[in-house]
Amino acid sequence: MKKAPTDAIVQIEGHIVDSDILSEVFDLIIKGGGKFEIRDFVIGKTNIETSVAQLRISAPTKEKLNLLLNLLNAKGCFVVTEQAATLKRALKDQAVPDDFYSTTNFRTEIRLNGRWIRVTNQRMDGVIIVTGGKAAVRKLREVTKGELVVCGLNGVRVHPEFKSRERGDFSFMSNEVSSEKKVSLAVDKVAEMIRKRQGKLVIVGGPVVIHTGAVESLCRMIRGGYVGGLLTGNALAVHDIENALFGTSLGVDTSAGTPVDQGHRNHMRAINQINLAGGIKNAVRRKILRSGIMYELVKAKVPFVLAGSLRDDGPLPETITDMNEAQAAYAREIKGAEMVLMLSTMLHSIATGNMLPAWVKTVCVDINPSVVTKLADRGSSQALGIVTDVGLFCHLLADRLCKQ
């Protein structure tokens, strides 16, 4: 009782030959148990023209065909017959029909009332909610019972980032994560990207930034107006304040480099001082806190978010201890970012990466190659990974940016 084979015609456009898209499409079909026939193939004959391919895809069962279309959708293939997106109602708060469409981080359009409309608030692993003729990505937990959710693949079109033939600046070292590279070249590149940016530069950092001695470098960048926001956790702020108040970070004297015993005491003392002052901003106002990254941010009115973590001491009053709220605060600050610089923090960097649309440039710096690989590998041509010492990197970067 084998089901009758079924087929569908899909189309894909773009620099599909000289990116790897077409190979991947063929691959997916064969691996998914399907077959294909190339109905039409107009290949771009010069560097500028895009190509268009139309394929007839057949699969042994309706289910397999749907699975295939599902996979191909993420690569930019859309079913040629232009059907409207299927909308179903959320079954209860935070729960949707099982065939819900799960978003990628690429630009996405859905077909509604005979037109393709852009989905806003693009991010990975969300659902698309339609209200008042508009479509936006939402986290599952933000869905309310009865809302209209896009389901299945009909009328959903994804625009993956094609690698451009004409290599732009950003392609430098992409896919090239290695500690065996000349870092000063990468610093030049990043400095140039920062200078040329139109939108905001957001920094995501971990406490290693303090331990490796990048405090003064980041302070210079903040004073220079280069930093549009800092996304971090309680620890960076605690150690920055410990350093500002007592000259140590994690119990190590930051100018002599020698361990001072009772360093743990110092970080607890720092938290206690800030608690007494009623928070970081108050501590700056009362002139208790008079230097360091947190001080400069407050002075320059640059927004920061301290997201809590299970391993926190304290935490400081400004730390957001609820993770849903912290994610929302991160998402708020990322809006309008053109570029994100991730410094030595896997937790905050992955969290941020999950929220970013594919077209935001990310630069990830860490001394551990596996962290860089993980972060730079976001299915986007916009991620640059640099394996090096974060303290020295920031020092060189601040020098490049803040020359006088």
Added chain:
Amino acid sequence: MKKAPTDAIVQIEGHIVDSDILSEVFDLIIKGGGKFEIRDFVIGKTNIETSVAQLRISAPTKEKLNLLLNLLNAKGCFVVTEQAATLKRALKDQAVPDDFYSTTNFRTEIRLNGRWIRVTNQRMDGVIIVTGGKAAVRKLREVTKGELVVCGLNGVRVHPEFKSRERGDFSFMSNEVSSEKKVSLAVDKVAEMIRKRQGKLVIVGGPVVIHTGAVESLCRMIRGGYVGGLLTGNALAVHDIENALFGTSLGVDTSAGTPVDQGHRNHMRAINQINLAGGIKNAVRRKILRSGIMYELVKAKVPFVLAGSLRDDGPLPETITDMNEAQAAYAREIKGAEMVLMLSTMLHSIATGNMLPAWVKTVCVDINPSVVTKLADRGSSQALGIVTDVGLFCHLLADRLCKQ
């Protein structure tokens, strides 16, 4: 106008020669700018006798002397004149006088009303609160205005874990973190420790436990009654449930090992299913979730805590999103634990380690040597680090424990 030198007499007892304590004490004094004179030294002449040393310590200033006494206190030195602990009142909620005593994870006594009393709820980086003649460690954020806080070092006595001359079983491989070791020997040792334990075994695990194929091994250990609690995050539970419902983890087919596209969809589908069911426990009751680690825990009524994280998707209904509450829940489950097995998670393991008194045995297993080094190095002789594949480790361990 140099201040007059000052001095104090401190005493230390125990296996101070054949542990490294005495060397460290001398070291601290010299590095701290002090001098010492050995007034008395009764060295234990056999393997069983402890030694007692009494030192006169002098320092150029009162401040330096206090700093030194501070450092030496953590090594078990106490000022010979038996003064009562100094108590001061908390200045406001979550804020104490700046000279507060910051706790270690070693057994601690304070002198109150002419007697040494044991401080309960021992953990690192806390403060000691005295109420009704009793003393307990509290987190700074749990302190209320007006409570009595131990300040300074008078009347505080710490008992570091001395390495015993007669090497017990646990010393096996301690300080020996290496991937160049025969792991099966370490598994034997851990299995023996688990069988001989009197208190609870608590497991702390990350999602790699699922990806490396340890699900069935842990299920056997739960069914065998070996697991007294699971401390983890949202991710382990999501991927365990994804595996149970759809046969994948992180989008990889767990029996074929090949990637299934749309794996991200599966983990979101899993969350959606649990949301629909109203949580993990309800999903088990309604027979929607019928296998896996979370299923076995619910069936066996073994408590678990899912602590939230900034990088969570969902999260699942049982996940505690507020970090202060999550820390409290972890602390609750750790009570009575004799042994903690940490599997491939730096975040949850460090969080747990921060809460543990030094005498709880910890075994940390990870394929990354630097994670193991960080976790095994808790200033305690009770930490064992094993660098190996977590999936294979759990497989061998379950075999050793659950033979029939």
Added chain:
Amino acid sequence: MKKAPTDAIVQIEGHIVDSDILSEVFDLIIKGGGKFEIRDFVIGKTNIETSVAQLRISAPTKEKLNLLLNLLNAKGCFVVTEQAATLKRALKDQAVPDDFYSTTNFRTEIRLNGRWIRVTNQRMDGVIIVTGGKAAVRKLREVTKGELVVCGLNGVRVHPEFKSRERGDFSFMSNEVSSEKKVSLAVDKVAEMIRKRQGKLVIVGGPVVIHTGAVESLCRMIRGGYVGGLLTGNALAVHDIENALFGTSLGVDTSAGTPVDQGHRNHMRAINQINLAGGIKNAVRRKILRSGIMYELVKAKVPFVLAGSLRDDGPLPETITDMNEAQAAYAREIKGAEMVLMLSTMLHSIATGNMLPAWVKTVCVDINPSVVTKLADRGSSQALGIVTDVGLFCHLLADRLCKQ
């Protein structure tokens, strides 16, 4: 005085669309400052048909064009006008004309006397020497003054390994180097590959094989007839013999797992014993050496090569201390190998990889992901990387292969 642009017509055949070859070709041209026009493109319309593309490539100068043709040659493009290979004489021993053709590890043909002939002894970074109408790859140092060397790209045709559309068994986990995987699945696969092989299985191993307790597993595989050769260094042999004679490896008791002091003495004693006996083979014959990997190899008459290294103690009499001779000995044993299993040694694995043609299957096992990445990334679809504990891996593999 800009030179006139020049052009050439090249052709490429194979599964060039669904592998990434075509994309790479276009990429190279654009990056190299050239332009291209697609003259002809016959795309394979089914899974089985190959595609053929003919491109006109133009570049601003003759030099740039030649550079481009050079690059494209390695991707399988050949100049359509079939010119004979250019032959020039070696200038002196070990020195050739500067435009010599430097080989890849892919199958290569050169055009000689109007016919395409296969080049033998294929390996990377060699030169092609023509003698008596035959062509063979040679290392530069093996070239004698006056010999005929292939220069430039005319008449040289390379056949890269195309990824097959129909995924064969070996593609499992290729490009998938991760410690977050279920290793038992990879072991199944490797065991199957070993059982199905037609040619020799050669093992390349480092001393970690001994320290992680894989001795008995490898001995079983040797006795089972699975091992066709062992390529290693002095250290593996020394520690294997130390283990056989004294029960330790690197000074650690291999059955108790506890360090035995004077372990260094034991490895020197082992070398001394073998020196006294006049070598490993004599030690086996005289029944001084009666167990372990080296013993089993001698007994089973399986060839082994011990290559020296700058860090060697001893070395043992069988160790080849001259690196040119050691490379030659390795190359000899690799002849006829269908599969190479690399166990925890970067030095010997890279050395072996340099000698292997692209079509020999390699499996690389190491606990360090960056070693696996480096070795598995040989521009070949035939390399499988597994990040896991080598001792446990060998244990599982021997179990799969040697069941009774």
Added chain:
Amino acid sequence: MKKAPTDAIVQIEGHIVDSDILSEVFDLIIKGGGKFEIRDFVIGKTNIETSVAQLRISAPTKEKLNLLLNLLNAKGCFVVTEQAATLKRALKDQAVPDDFYSTTNFRTEIRLNGRWIRVTNQRMDGVIIVTGGKAAVRKLREVTKGELVVCGLNGVRVHPEFKSRERGDFSFMSNEVSSEKKVSLAVDKVAEMIRKRQGKLVIVGGPVVIHTGAVESLCRMIRGGYVGGLLTGNALAVHDIENALFGTSLGVDTSAGTPVDQGHRNHMRAINQINLAGGIKNAVRRKILRSGIMYELVKAKVPFVLAGSLRDDGPLPETITDMNEAQAAYAREIKGAEMVLMLSTMLHSIATGNMLPAWVKTVCVDINPSVVTKLADRGSSQALGIVTDVGLFCHLLADRLCKQ
């Protein structure tokens, strides 16, 4: 038929309490199944005085006692009755009696004709040969049949490096291997050590030195007269020359940072050019090689050793392909070194470390923390490990040393 217990009296002197020596001694006795009684203990009462301890050690059998004495000898304990060293004849070339004394890297004396004489040529894992009333360490392979070899422990006295109470400069960051440190402080320290040195600074480096862009920094240091020798392999020289001749290293354009295809061709071309010129020195003389590290070394007449390796291409004419000869050449250049700077090479660094007496200062720089840990952990207080980017490190170091 238990043998009668036996005992011996041993003495140990030095800063044995405030170093960890005494603890280790007690430990060894207990672990070795022995017992001890402290007969005499004169503890140094101030920072300057040393301590002296005399212990009676008993063990159940003569064999166990000897084993214990063996272990204790390496810690500096010597049997109080001053017996002469036992000398036996080598049985054949490269083979000695099984109870030969195996050397440590600490200063060693033997008792000969009623006097303690210093052993020359100290290194690890050697044997002591006595000729003409003098004693010297030899590698086993350098022993000739009939020579007099020190056997057993009688009359052998070892002086371990005691950690000084008064912390010297070098103790900075020792045992502190971490990537979470401020590197600029370490650079200051290393620069100061180099400036203050009396003996030679020898550099041991790998090819990563070239890839990370340290060429110009090392050239400045050579021109500044800071480098007394370079110990490396074929690869560093090849890539340095490739960089000098063609502007690439490993096929990456060293000023643009972008990969140039056919990089492998360039390194083979470099070898070919040097072969044509008849070696590196001739290439410099003939002005073929006009920049880079190898050029500067030749110009400044600084000796270098290129040791071969199994993975070499070429190798270059100056490369020593026989490992016994290469070890001898390294050993020759190390003579008189006060300080060794190891840059990103495990192989050459371990090889060098094996030859060094414990009192030579070593600084090891690598981006991989496990390499640094392995090298810095030589049982000596003279090893400093720095985890950072080698290119940036050398840049900062050259700036500190070569300011004008």
